[in-house]
Amino acid sequence: MKKSLYTTTAIYIVLCLLSPVPFSHAESGKEIFQTKCGACHRSGGNAPDFSPVKYAEAQWKRFFEKNRHARRTDISDKISPSEMEKVKTYLMNHGADSDLPIAAGLFSN
Numbered sequence: 001m002k003k004s005l006y007t008t009t010a011i012y013i014v015l016c017l018l019s020p021v022p023f024s025h026a027e028s029g030k031e032i033f034q035t036k037c038g039a040c041h042r043s044g045g046n047a048p049d050f051s052p053v054k055y056a057e058a059q060w061k062r063f064f065e066k067n068r069h070a071r072r073t074d075i076s077d078k079i080s081p082s083e084m085e086k087v088k089t090y091l092m093n094h095g096a097d098s099d100l101p102i103a104a105g106l107f108s109n
Contacts (some may be wrong), residue, residue, distance in 0.1 A: 051102055
């Protein structure tokens with residue numbers, strides 16, 4: 001029994017290490033921002049284009065704390081709380097006053 005468990009565990013570890021794609025790929029804040037937020041916030045969408053540098057870190061923080069997006073459009077059925085947290089972190093980390101500002105819009109590198 002122990003030998004079988006060790007063999008199964010060893011095979012699993014080898015497969016994890018050799019796999020080119022992680023078994024559970026979590027989207028980054030940037031990916032969520034580009035796909036879910038970008039669906040409305042890009043040319044042809046119903047919301048204006050914007051980039052993380054629209055606000056400084058403290059402004060993004062206030063934006064999310066006050067749930068300002070919900071004032072215009074409720075997106076709770078389109079984005080989960082964990083995804084929203086990732087987007088918030090992405091926007092704050094690349095805001096106007098960050099060390100890595102992103103000003104080129106939704107699809108910058």
